[in-house]
Amino acid sequence: MSKDGSKPSHIRNDAGIPEAFLKPYNPAEEELKTRALWDESGYANPDKMIADGLTAPDAEPYSIVLPPPNVTGTLHMGHAAMLAIEDILIRYARMNGKKTLWIPGTDSAAIATQAKVETDIYKKEKQTRYDLGREELMKRIDEFTEESKATIINQVRTMGASLDWSRYAYTLDETRYKAVMEAFVRMYDAGLIYRGNRIVNWDPKLQTTVSDDEIEYLEQKDPFYYFKYGPFVIGTVRPETKFGDKYVVMHPNDERYAGYKHGQTIDLEWINGPITATVIKDEAANMDVGSGVMTITPAHSGVDFEIAQRHGLDIEQVIDERGILLPIAGEFAGQHIKKARSLIVEKLTAKGLVEKIDENYVHNVATNSRGGGLIEPQIKKQWFVAVNKEFTISHSEMSGIPTGTMTTLKKLMRHVVETQQVKIAPERFEKIYYHWIDNLRDWNISRQIWFGHRIPVWYRSDEVYCGTEAPGGDGWEQDPDVLDTWFSSGIWTISTLGWPEETADLKTFHPTAVLETGYDILFFWVARMVLMSGFLVGQVPFKQVYLHGLVRDGQGRKMSKSLGNIIDPLDMISKYGADATRLSLIIGAAPGMDIKLSEDRVRGYKHFANKLWNITRFVLESTHDIDVDAKLSETDAKLVTEAHELVKNASKNIDAFRLDLAADEIYHFVWDRFAAEIIEESKPILKEPGEARASRQRMLHKILIISLKALHPFMPYVTEAVWQKLPQKDAELLMVAKWPK
RNA sequence: GCGCUUUUAGCUCAGUUGGUUAGAGCGUUCGAUUCACAUUCGAAAGGUCUCAGGUUCGAAUCCUGAAAGGCGCACCA
Numbered sequence: 001m002s003k004d005g006s007k008p009s010h011i012r013n014d015a016g017i018p019e020a021f022l023k024p025y026n027p028a029e030e031e032l033k034t035r036a037l038w039d040e041s042g043y044a045n046p047d048k049m050i051a052d053g054l055t056a057p058d059a060e061p062y063s064i065v066l067p068p069p070n071v072t073g074t075l076h077m078g079h080a081a082m083l084a085i086e087d088i089l090i091r092y093a094r095m096n097g098k099k100t101l102w103i104p105g106t107d108s109a110a111i112a113t114q115a116k117v118e119t120d121i122y123k124k125e126k127q128t129r130y131d132l133g134r135e136e137l138m139k140r141i142d143e144f145t146e147e148s149k150a151t152i153i154n155q156v157r158t159m160g161a162s163l164d165w166s167r168y169a170y171t172l173d174e175t176r177y178k179a180v181m182e183a184f185v186r187m188y189d190a191g192l193i194y195r196g197n198r199i200v201n202w203d204p205k206l207q208t209t210v211s212d213d214e215i216e217y218l219e220q221k222d223p224f225y226y227f228k229y230g231p232f233v234i235g236t237v238r239p240e241t242k243f244g245d246k247y248v249v250m251h252p253n254d255e256r257y258a259g260y261k262h263g264q265t266i267d268l269e270w271i272n273g274p275i276t277a278t279v280i281k282d283e284a285a286n287m288d289v290g291s292g293v294m295t296i297t298p299a300h301s302g303v304d305f306e307i308a309q310r311h312g313l314d315i316e317q318v319i320d321e322r323g324i325l326l327p328i329a330g331e332f333a334g335q336h337i338k339k340a341r342s343l344i345v346e347k348l349t350a351k352g353l354v355e356k357i358d359e360n361y362v363h364n365v366a367t368n369s370r371g372g373g374l375i376e377p378q379i380k381k382q383w384f385v386a387v388n389k390e391f392t393i394s395h396s397e398m399s400g401i402p403t404g405t406m407t408t409l410k411k412l413m414r415h416v417v418e419t420q421q422v423k424i425a426p427e428r429f430e431k432i433y434y435h436w437i438d439n440l441r442d443w444n445i446s447r448q449i450w451f452g453h454r455i456p457v458w459y460r461s462d463e464v465y466c467g468t469e470a471p472g473g474d475g476w477e478q479d480p481d482v483l484d485t486w487f488s489s490g491i492w493t494i495s496t497l498g499w500p501e502e503t504a505d506l507k508t509f510h511p512t513a514v515l516e517t518g519y520d521i522l523f524f525w526v527a528r529m530v531l532m533s534g535f536l537v538g539q540v541p542f543k544q545v546y547l548h549g550l551v552r553d554g555q556g557r558k559m560s561k562s563l564g565n566i567i568d569p570l571d572m573i574s575k576y577g578a579d580a581t582r583l584s585l586i587i588g589a590a591p592g593m594d595i596k597l598s599e600d601r602v603r604g605y606k607h608f609a610n611k612l613w614n615i616t617r618f619v620l621e622s623t624h625d626i627d628v629d630a631k632l633s634e635t636d637a638k639l640v641t642e643a644h645e646l647v648k649n650a651s652k653n654i655d656a657f658r659l660d661l662a663a664d665e666i667y668h669f670v671w672d673r674f675a676a677e678i679i680e681e682s683k684p685i686l687k688e689p690g691e692a693r694a695s696r697q698r699m700l701h702k703i704l705i706i707s708l709k710a711l712h713p714f715m716p717y718v719t720e721a722v723w724q725k726l727p728q729k730d731a732e733l734l735m736v737a738k739w740p741k
Numbered sequence: 742g743c744g745c746u747u748u749u750a751g752c753u754c755a756g757u758u759g760g761u762u763a764g765a766g767c768g769u770u771c772g773a774u775u776c777a778c779a780u781u782c783g784a785a786a787g788g789u790c791u792c793a794g795g796u797u798c799g800a801a802u803c804c805u806g807a808a809a810g811g812c813g814c815a816c817c818a
Contacts, residue, residue, distance in 0.1 A: 519812095596754085
């Protein structure tokens with residue numbers, strides 16, 4: 001308000017421009033309206049685009065599957081970055097006339113979800129899953145997922161993501177369940193899935209196995225004990241595992257122990273009395289560590305298990321699935337390992353077998369990153385995918401691996417990246433991918449939880465049956481385990497398109513164009529999709545992988561609850577708008593590099609949205625009497641060309657996945673060139689009626705249109721909202737307008 | 742241990758194939774602004790481009806080495 005109480009002079013409407021422009025851009029209001037418009041149009045669905053003549057029926061397909069967020073989760077900045085990047089690619093492809101499809105979905109996240117629900121139930125009712133029973137627990141989980149599914153879906157929508165919701169998929173819905181069963185059966189029939197006793201990562205807290213990749217190593221300080229073991233000294237942080245240790249291992253070239261022969265036995269005094277130890281010479285013993293001698297616990301250590309297998313040694317379980325010592329521990333049997341440790345050390349001290357104790361030993365302990373506890377390796381009968389086993393590929397469209405060739409899953413995964421049938425951006429991740437493959441062991445896919453895809457195998461005394469449906473006849477019992485969540489995720493590109501049915505979608509949209517995700521799940525997911533898709537449909541799942549960085553706080557720290565530095569995307573959206581939130585996650589974020597995000601950045605881009613709003617207001621005010629046939633002066637034509645050049649360059653950057661550079665360029669053109677220079681220069685010209693003015697009006701209008709189109713993939717809401725208020729335009733919705741060329 | 746990655750203004754980062762006086766945003770200082778702008782516009786200050794060598798007419802950019810952060814994998818008796 002001005003001093004005399006009248007309206008400030010800028011709030012006026014003498015040019016008859018839309019009312020909305022008289023106020024600053026209001027994201028909350030405009031975003032809601034704009035989203036409704038997009039939803040009504042149905043143009044996220046490529047079929048509708050073709051039906052309405054907006055996409056040519058024979059146009060090049062362009063598809064992306066959304067990495068499905070966990071059903072039970074809420075939107076975080078990582079999701080927001082992913083949605084922003086993929087929506088940019090999708091909107092850009094759509095505006096370029098491609099047959100564009102972006103498939104939404106959610107993931108059941110077996111372990112994480114069940115762990116969460118179990119924890120909640122225990123907190124409220126002090127009941128465990130065994131108290132409730134399988135059926136009741138599943139019911140509770142279903143209720144919980146149904147409820148939170150709506151939450152995550154709505155949050156995804158607020159970002160402005162132009163996903164085709166008519167094709168929404170959930171990893172546990174009927175179609176996807178069937179696909180997972182089919183995938184298992186086919187791999188089983190090909191001999192690529194087997195059941196075997198192997199050492200696995202056991203989580204005593206969640207009572208399930210966990211895959212190698214889901215293990216997170218944490219530093220921990222524990223005492224390190226040196227014990228007298230006959231004539232030797234052995235070291236350990238885990239005295240509680242030592243009951244069964246009856247092999248003493250040393251390097252064959254270790255001269256200190258040249259006098260001991262492989263297979264020689266030695267009688268010695270141990271925790272619960274005299275034992276006979278056998279000398280084993282194996283190169284796994286490191287001469288430089290401690291005394292160079294170690295005892296092994298094959299049942300509870302991966303490395304020890306391998307040594308035992310090499311030499312055909314006895315393997316005895318010492319600790320049970322809940323972390324309780326077994327009868328082999330003698331007087332300590334029945335105790336929990338946590339409590340037993342100090343008692344064992346006490347006893348060894350009393351027996352004079354403790355050489356020394358290093359109190360401040362820092363080492364890594366394995367934990368389950370999916371909300372579980374400390375990992376205890378155990379030998380268990382589990383299901384595995386054989387990655388090194390040769391098989392004949394029954395159908396293949398991949399070059400270099402023709403139908404009928406003998407290959408292995410590992411070779412397949414390597415080959416398609418080596419031959420660039422799958423490109424990875426940034427390129428450096430290819431090396432990391434190869435390294436991972438080279439170290440890959442058979443993949444443990446069974447989990448001892450209840451929520452998930454149940455293993456389609458039935459047993460009846462000695463019979464084993466594997467099939468998508470239960471076998472006929474009485475007495476069959478289904479395997480109680482469910483599949484690793486990444487098994488179902490591995491077929492995501494094909495299951496979302498309707499596989500194993502030979503759907504039109506599958507034919508048109510597979511392989512997908514791009515798989516876009518954070519680099520942290522390159523192994524979990526990207527590599528597994530290549531494996532599964534290669535075997536099941538003989539195609540790569542995607543032609544291009546684009547890996548974005550992790551979103552960190554302004555100081556580069558990981559966002560976490562304990563640091564209290566979490567920036568909530570929904571919070572940013574409500575304060576500054578979805579467009580500003582998107583831009584803050586795009587500009588300055590080079591591929592594969594972590595993004596440092598601070599609220600200031602988001603605020604800055606809100607100003608830009610408002611700038612665009614006011615540019616439009618100015619142009620509309622100045623062009624209310626535009627002559628659309630006016631001839632452009634040479635200067636004005638040059639300015640239009642300049643805008644086109646800018647878009648051309650930005651397009652190149654988008655094609656090369658440098659969205660950060662593209663967005664930055666357009667941003668600067670619009671603000672510094674268009675608003676600060678071109679519009680400023682135009683003001684005097686627009687005051688004088690005549691040819692120069694008519695030309696200026698057309699030029700301003702043209703550049704506005706180009707700017708809106710070029711910005712649309714990056715900030716879809718404000719550009720569409722503005723577009724809707726333009727009197728002259730070449731498409732009803734900016735979303736389906738043609739990309740300027 | 743193996744590998745990747747980062748280091749450019751007070752802060753966050755651009756700088757794509759080597760090419761005039763190295764750029765932007767934020768911040769700081771000064772100024773303008775009733776006439777598109779819950780602001781905007783203009784200007785200033787601020788950099789031995791981590792360090793040491795090398796290639797070159799010319800290096801922030803290419804090569805070698807070092808230092809300091811970050812990350813992954815492996816080891817962890």
